[in-house]
Amino acid sequence: EKQDGYCDLKEKTCDRDFLNEKFIIYDVNPPEGFNLRRDVYMRFAIMLSDARQHNENWKLILPPWYSLYHWKAKQNDYPMPWSNFFDVKSLKKFAPVVELHEVFSKIDSNIFKIDRLYVLQNYDDAFENGEFRDKWEIGGDCDYDGSLWGYNNITVKKTICVKYQGRISKLWELISLNPADKFVMFAHGEIPLHDQYGTKTFWDCRKSMKFNKNLISRAKKYIYKYFNCNNKICNNYVSVHWRRQDFARSRKKDVPSIGGTVKQIDNAIKNYNPHIVNIFIASDGQNSELIELEKQLSDIGFKVHLYLPTQLELDTFKDGGVAIIDQIICSHAAYFIGTYESTFTFRIQEEREILGFDSSTTFNRLCPDNGRCEVPSKWKIVN
Numbered sequence: 001e002k003q004d005g006y007c008d009l010k011e012k013t014c015d016r017d018f019l020n021e022k023f024i025i026y027d028v029n030p031p032e033g034f035n036l037r038r039d040v041y042m043r044f045a046i047m048l049s050d051a052r053q054h055n056e057n058w059k060l061i062l063p064p065w066y067s068l069y070h071w072k073a074k075q076n077d078y079p080m081p082w083s084n085f086f087d088v089k090s091l092k093k094f095a096p097v098v099e100l101h102e103v104f105s106k107i108d109s110n111i112f113k114i115d116r117l118y119v120l121q122n123y124d125d126a127f128e129n130g131e132f133r134d135k136w137e138i139g140g141d142c143d144y145d146g147s148l149w150g151y152n153n154i155t156v157k158k159t160i161c162v163k164y165q166g167r168i169s170k171l172w173e174l175i176s177l178n179p180a181d182k183f184v185m186f187a188h189g190e191i192p193l194h195d196q197y198g199t200k201t202f203w204d205c206r207k208s209m210k211f212n213k214n215l216i217s218r219a220k221k222y223i224y225k226y227f228n229c230n231n232k233i234c235n236n237y238v239s240v241h242w243r244r245q246d247f248a249r250s251r252k253k254d255v256p257s258i259g260g261t262v263k264q265i266d267n268a269i270k271n272y273n274p275h276i277v278n279i280f281i282a283s284d285g286q287n288s289e290l291i292e293l294e295k296q297l298s299d300i301g302f303k304v305h306l307y308l309p310t311q312l313e314l315d316t317f318k319d320g321g322v323a324i325i326d327q328i329i330c331s332h333a334a335y336f337i338g339t340y341e342s343t344f345t346f347r348i349q350e351e352r353e354i355l356g357f358d359s360s361t362t363f364n365r366l367c368p369d370n371g372r373c374e375v376p377s378k379w380k381i382v383n
């Protein structure tokens with residue numbers, strides 16, 4: 001007997017588990033970058049991991065990486081699976097996740113029908129009567145502004161607009177309205193918040209987000225070659241995440257000029273350990289800015305290092321992998337200085353907490369030239 005076109009029960013190929021499983025997939029506000037998306041993943045992964053404890057048969061489909069705004073290289077052939085960047089086996093140890101291509105391989109019709117797409121939207125006024133409380137409400141006008149990861153064999157049966165605010169676990173209330181749904185999708189998955197931030201479960205999930213092994217080994221090779229370090233914690237280089245592009249253009253009150261950056265790195269090293277000469281810079285800056293930064297730092301005696309991928313490496317790792325290699329190299333440095341409110345920096349700080357660095361070497365930021373500078377929040381690990 002054919003079941004919903006998924007498989008033929010008489011055929012040996014039929015995956016009986018699949019018949020009983022239900023799936024959630026989500027999409028994120030299109031302009032958001034890779035590292036904000038990593039946090040959105042954690043919210044869903046924790047939600048699904050919690051559900052497993054109640055014997056529920058829900059799985060999370062990892063939304064492929066598709067056409068990211070910050071990824072400019074022509075090497076990016078979308079959509080990309082999560083295994084390009086992460087160790088999916090490790091993700092699966094924490095939460096019941098599957099790659100989209102695993103699901104495709106089980107649908108014989110090659111048409112993937114999403115039963116219900118909930119387009120989440122913020123409330124106009126988050127603080128009704130001066131109070132922020134968890135709530136949701138179906139209705140209003142909305143459009144799905146994503147692209148279903150570029151697949152034209154995915155269709156949506158029904159689209160529902162939902163105003164939503166608060167904890168992600170409240171999504172179960174929405175899902176339970178239609179118990180027959182097998183494939184449920186949420187657009188604007190960044191709107192629901194973590195149920196709890198910084199708890200042991202949060203960190204267990206974060207630790208499971210190990211990178212793809214080839215990216216780790218490339219970063220380790222670099223660290224060994226330029227800093228002769230084979231340990232988790234290296235003591236002879238300082239790393240800086242120097243976020244430019246849109247940050248340099250539209251957040252002038254938070255980010256320094258090139259000269260200001262040089263002064264701050266120099267001061268930080270003088271205070272931390274004046275014997276250090278090696279500086280690793282991770283940046284999305286333009287070549288001209290990086291050349292100027294390198295020149296000014298060299299002029300005062302530092303040796304500046306950047307990871308510049310070969311053509312073959314760019315073809316293999318793509319923009320996303322190159323950025324991860326930058327993050328790994330930053331993570332192992334004796335001392336790290338990041339960019340204020342960049343999620344790229346936050347993910348490096350978390351990695352350093354996991355590696356066991358003293359937090360005084362991690363939660364440091366570049367300040368604007370006017371010196372007005374809020375101390376960054378410390379999100380310390382809970383084991």
Ligand SMILES: C[C@@H]1O[C@H](OP(=O)(O)OP(=O)(O)OC[C@H]2O[C@@H](n3cnc4c(=O)[nH]c(N)nc43)[C@H](O)[C@@H]2O)[C@@H](O)[C@H](O)[C@@H]1O
Pocket residue numbers: 031032033034035036037070071241242243244246282283284319320322323324326341342343344345
């Ligand atoms: C203002 C907001 O900032 C948010 O960015 P923010 O949190 O820094 O961090 P992300 O969300 O990761 O987005 C920034 C993207 O720029 C590239 N990038 C930034 N810094 C580096 C670097 O040091 N090395 C390399 N190789 N690549 C870098 C990389 O593709 C990264 O995913 C964005 O997600 C939002 O879309 C929005 O633009």
